[in-house]
Amino acid sequence: MFHKSSNSGVALITVIFIVALVSSLATAMLTRLAKDIRRSEYNRHQGQLVHFMYGVESWAIGRLKKDKQNDARQGAIDHNKEVWKDKITLALVDNKANIEANLDDLQGKYNLNNLADKTASATNKKSLFNSHVKYFNRLLVTLEIDTRIADSIIDWLDQDNQVRFPHGAEDSEYLSKTPPYRAANRKLVSFSELNLIKGVTPKIIEQLREHVSILPKSTKINVNTASKEVLIALSPLLNSGSVENIIEQRKTTPFKTTKEFVDLVKKLTKKTKLEPANLQQLLSVNSEYFICESKIIMKKAKMSFKSLINRDKNSIIIIGRQRGIF
Numbered sequence: 001m002f003h004k005s006s007n008s009g010v011a012l013i014t015v016i017f018i019v020a021l022v023s024s025l026a027t028a029m030l031t032r033l034a035k036d037i038r039r040s041e042y043n044r045h046q047g048q049l050v051h052f053m054y055g056v057e058s059w060a061i062g063r064l065k066k067d068k069q070n071d072a073r074q075g076a077i078d079h080n081k082e083v084w085k086d087k088i089t090l091a092l093v094d095n096k097a098n099i100e101a102n103l104d105d106l107q108g109k110y111n112l113n114n115l116a117d118k119t120a121s122a123t124n125k126k127s128l129f130n131s132h133v134k135y136f137n138r139l140l141v142t143l144e145i146d147t148r149i150a151d152s153i154i155d156w157l158d159q160d161n162q163v164r165f166p167h168g169a170e171d172s173e174y175l176s177k178t179p180p181y182r183a184a185n186r187k188l189v190s191f192s193e194l195n196l197i198k199g200v201t202p203k204i205i206e207q208l209r210e211h212v213s214i215l216p217k218s219t220k221i222n223v224n225t226a227s228k229e230v231l232i233a234l235s236p237l238l239n240s241g242s243v244e245n246i247i248e249q250r251k252t253t254p255f256k257t258t259k260e261f262v263d264l265v266k267k268l269t270k271k272t273k274l275e276p277a278n279l280q281q282l283l284s285v286n287s288e289y290f291i292c293e294s295k296i297i298m299k300k301a302k303m304s305f306k307s308l309i310n311r312d313k314n315s316i317i318i319i320g321r322q323r324g325i326f
């Protein structure tokens with residue numbers, strides 16, 4: 001009797017154990033399933049966000065195409081009142097997706113990779129390089145940023161290993177860091193790369209971002225779209241007052257040629273000689289590089305995109321993309 005009761009007790013415990021095991025396995029499986037469902041839903045939304053981003057890029061390319069058609073009739077200039085300078089806000093799929101996007105040019109900013117042409121051997125290129133160095137120093141003064149970073153940024157870009165006097169930095173500086181690294185000795189690729197350069201702080205990068213760009217090749221400054229700060233730095237002859245005058249005039253009469261711009265500088269500053277003498281070589285009245293920035297939200301998934309667009313005589317193409325969280 002005692003033996004039988006003991007057996008049923010063991011059987012009962014075994015049954016309870018199995019039930020508990022099965023239920024905990026079932027709970028684990030259900031939790032995992034719920035996670036998988038959420039993950040696949042998230043991935044589906046991420047995929048949809050990317051498709052919306054392609055749609056935004058098509059919109060931007062359409063704007064640039066339209067401007068190109070207008071330019072064919074009116075002259076190839078790019079200014080802030082043209083169709084490409086645009087933004088959109090859209091609510092799609094019964095308000096389940098929201099898109100904000102804007103298209104802007106990048107030659108109204110100063111391209112830091114213009115400082116990479118130091119090794120150019122032709123005399124006029126050397127003097128052009130010197131004008132770029134002086135320009136960048138003036139821009140830093142205008143933006144109230146420590147001008148010592150000009151030397152270290154140029155050393156980061158140039159192909160030699162000689163430290164630029166007095167504030168430059170080459171491998172010897174960066175190899176002593178933990179972890180050690182080398183100077184890039186080539187054109188910049190992204191803003192985050194600036195964090196690696198001696199003297200450049202996150203605060204400086206934020207200050208620069210509004211007025212400088214990083215483009216794959218040297219470019220000219222579009223005087224029709226350049227910011228006030230970018231214009232002031234063009235010449236020691238210019239100041240806040242004369243540049244405000246220039247900006248006021250270009251609102252009604254955008255510059256059709258760079259000569260029109262330098263003639264106006266001469267007139268406003270009452271000078272016959274330009275400073276720098278080769279100022280006109282730094283300038284353009286149109287842009288080849290544009291940026292389309294978008295923020296796309298779909299339920300809980302959201303993403304920001306930056307698409308770099310190159311427009312030349314023959315084509316309009318996306319040459320770079322960056323995605324981030326906002």
Ligand SMILES: [Ca+2]
Nearest residue numbers: 067071077078
């Ligand atoms: Ca145009």
Ligand SMILES: [Ca+2]
Nearest residue numbers: 155158160162
């Ligand atoms: Ca160097």
